[in-house]
Amino acid sequence: MLYRSSSLKIGLLDNGAHSLKRGFEMWFQWKDSGDAWLLKESVIWVHHGIELLLKQLLVQTNEFLVFQDVNKAVERLGILRKKPGMEDAGVLDLFENDDKVMSVGFRNLIERTAITLPIDELSDGAFLRRKIDQLTRYRNKIVHFSVELNVVEISSLLSDTLNPLLSLLAENVKDQKFVLKAIPEIRRLVQPIDSYLDSMRREMVGSAIEATKEAISPEGNGKAGAVIQAVGTGLNTTLVMYMETILKLDFLEGNPIILLVDRRIYIDQLLSHILFHKESGLSVAVAETVEHFSQILLENLHDVILWTVQSFEPDILKRAKSYLIVLYKLCAVPNKLFSIPSNCTYILFSNTFKKLPHEMHGGVIANYDLRQAISDDVLKPFSVVVRKLWPIVNRDFNQFGLKDRISGRGKNLSDIGFAYLRACAEFIVENFESRRENLGGKAVVIVRDVVSAKCLEKCIFDIRPNWKSDEISERIASAISSANPQDKIRFLDIFKEKDDPASLMIGTGEIFTGYDNSFIYTVYITCDISNKLQNVLAGMVSRCNLVDNNGLIVDLFGVQWMTVG
Numbered sequence: 368m369l370y371r372s373s374s375l376k377i378g379l380l381d382n383g384a385h386s387l388k389r390g391f392e393m394w395f396q397w398k399d400s401g402d403a404w405l406l407k408e409s410v411i412w413v414h415h416g417i418e419l420l421l422k423q424l425l426v427q428t429n430e431f432l433v434f435q436d437v438n439k440a441v442e443r444l445g446i447l448r449k450k451p452g453m454e455d456a457g458v459l460d461l462f463e464n465d466d467k468v469m470s471v472g473f474r475n476l477i478e479r480t481a482i483t484l485p486i487d488e489l490s491d492g493a494f495l496r497r498k499i500d501q502l503t504r505y506r507n508k509i510v511h512f513s514v515e516l517n518v519v520e521i522s523s524l525l526s527d528t529l530n531p532l533l534s535l536l537a538e539n540v541k542d543q544k545f546v547l548k549a550i551p552e553i554r555r556l557v558q559p560i561d562s563y564l565d566s567m568r569r570e571m572v573g574s575a576i577e578a579t580k581e582a583i584s585p586e587g588n589g590k591a592g593a594v595i596q597a598v599g600t601g602l603n604t605t606l607v608m609y610m611e612t613i614l615k616l617d618f619l620e621g622n623p624i625i626l627l628v629d630r631r632i633y634i635d636q637l638l639s640h641i642l643f644h645k646e647s648g649l650s651v652a653v654a655e656t657v658e659h660f661s662q663i664l665l666e667n668l669h670d671v672i673l674w675t676v677q678s679f680e681p682d683i684l685k686r687a688k689s690y691l692i693v694l695y696k697l698c699a700v701p702n703k704l705f706s707i708p709s710n711c712t713y714i715l716f717s718n719t720f721k722k723l724p725h726e727m728h729g730g731v732i733a734n735y736d737l738r739q740a741i742s743d744d745v746l747k748p749f750s751v752v753v754r755k756l757w758p759i760v761n762r763d764f765n766q767f768g769l770k771d772r773i774s775g776r777g778k779n780l781s782d783i784g785f786a787y788l789r790a791c792a793e794f795i796v797e798n799f800e801s802r803r804e805n806l807g808g809k810a811v812v813i814v815r816d817v818v819s820a821k822c823l824e825k826c827i828f829d830i831r832p833n834w835k836s837d838e839i840s841e842r843i844a845s846a847i848s849s850a851n852p853q854d855k856i857r858f859l860d861i862f863k864e865k866d867d868p869a870s871l872m873i874g875t876g877e878i879f880t881g882y883d884n885s886f887i888y889t890v891y892i893t894c895d896i897s898n899k900l901q902n903v904l905a906g907m908v909s910r911c912n913l914v915d916n917n918g919l920i921v922d923l924f925g926v927q928w929m930t931v932g
Contacts, residue, residue: 387416590729598906749918792826
């Protein structure tokens with residue numbers, strides 16, 4: 368039997384979200400079927416959604432702004448509240464109980480929203496405003512007259528409107544459920560993940576370019592801002608798109624972009640990424656010394672100069688020229704960067720926006736964080752399980768004479784430190800075997816230092832001798848460090864192979880910062896870690912491409928967790 372509700376109560380925000388989603392759903396169906404009638408429905412639904420959601424922006428600012436005559440609405444609300452049972456009537460109750468007030472018309476609505484909030488994207492002549500005005504003209508013709516639809520023009524109009532409209536709503540609607548659920552639903556409905564990510568990156572690049580224009584101009588302050596993207600969502604691709612675009616626009620007067628990193632591994636990653644995207648056409652030089660950097664500047668044959676921030680010397684830059692300095696994933700900003708000539712402009716590209724001074728590069732201009740990426744299905748959900756072994760071992764060591772029952776500790780490792788790592792090894796072996804059998808995939812263990820890594824490896828091999836092998840390619844587990852660069856490189860490469868026996872890797876956080884492997888689905892933490900590394904590890908387990916597997920971070924130490932993303 369089919370049961371039907373006798374009433375349907377829909378709030379303004381839900382109503383607008385439904386109309387907008389329905390409109391773009393019709394547009395997407397038109398792309399598949401070619402049925403032009405679907406475009407008619409799409410225009411009506413999308414325009415209706417825009418109208419309701421602009422009213423939402425006014426209501427969350429001042430409810431009276433949704434009325435054509437604000438003063439009359441105030442007067443009528445006073446009268447309504449004098450009626451029996453209506454003492455607590457709200458502003459929006461006027462629509463149901465008073466026929467003498469009218470909602471603001473669409474033309475006044477968009478003007479009022481642009482001015483009172485204010486929202487530049489809706490100001491007269493702005494790109495989104497022009498598109499909405501065109502959509503309004505089509506909507507009016509469809510509703511009130513017979514009309515000949517230009518199918519290609521309408522489809523392009525809806526396509527051009529989608530991303531800037533959703534970005535505007537994401538930034539200005541205060542309801543987080545709408546921002547985190549409704550907007551991603553619309554994006555996923557209309558765009559496959561790859562297309563969505565591409566449009567998202569282009570949108571971020573557009574914001575970065577506009578911010579750079581303002582920062583470079585004679586009136587600019589040199590702070591273009593920060594572009595923040597969660598690990599695993601293609602920050603490198605966004606950076607390459609940005610550099611390619613801004614070099615074509617010739618803002619830099621023919622000068623190269625100076626790209627500063629604080630880890631050598633980032634140089635290798637960026638070079639590999641730029642080489643992969645050959646169509647970018649970027650010419651890159653890596654500066655090795657101060658003299659080499661000066662020579663590259665003098666020759667002016669490259670678009671981008673890559674250099675480590677540790678070796679960089681600001682005094683080399685000539686005040687007669689303007690340079691764009693891109694800071695890439697810096698953990699901290701050395702004081703010497705603050706002495707760079709004022710004619711230079713900074714912009715930051717990073718996976719996290721923690722502990723970097725705003726006075727260096729300005730505020731965030733584009734942000735796609737981990738939470739949003741998971742909501743959009745770009746990354747997978749993950750969980751953090753805290754199993755604090757350190758306090759338990761510390762208690763047992765002091766109270767129950769554990770010191771008398773342990774042996775074989777590593778050099779420079781305390782007895783209690785060895786006992787803790789032994790407890791970690793027992794837990795990791797049991798937990799990892801269970802997850803590996805049921806889910807597959809690989810895991811990493813974060814340790815404090817090389818001594819801890821080798822000690823933990825020994826403890827694991829004591830428990831599971833068959834995981835050890837003299838041949839690297841046959842090991843299931845291995846501790847890696849920069850002390851043995853050849854073994855490190857070989858095991859890191861082997862670890863990226865889905866079907867290779869190598870499944871458990873032990874190392875410091877420095878090893879895994881910048882490491883890319885989509886088969887890692889579990890991380891075990893045995894020491895305190897920075898917020899930056901928290902973000903790296905969260906992005907790592909969120910990228911696992913094993914079907915239906917959600918990532919897991921197991922905290923065995925008791926880290927002071929901060930909000931990732």
